[in-house]
Amino acid sequence: MPLTKKGKKILKAMEETYGKEKGKRVFYASQNRGKIKKTHKIRRRGK
Numbered sequence: 001m002p003l004t005k006k007g008k009k010i011l012k013a014m015e016e017t018y019g020k021e022k023g024k025r026v027f028y029a030s031q032n033r034g035k036i037k038k039t040h041k042i043r044r045r046g047k
Contacts, residue, residue: 007039 003011015023030036 001040001043004039004041010036010039 011023011027014027017023018026027036027039031039
């Protein structure tokens with residue numbers, strides 16, 4: 001799913017801190033655990 005502005009900002013900061021690969025792992029682990037929210041755009045389905 002596409003990231004929001006907040007998600008892009010957090011991911012970039014984590015990649016700078018941990019490196020490219022580990023930064024992504026830390027970002028998605030934090031998101032799955034519920035530590036960070038509203039990082040992905042929600043798709044609305046029409047009728």
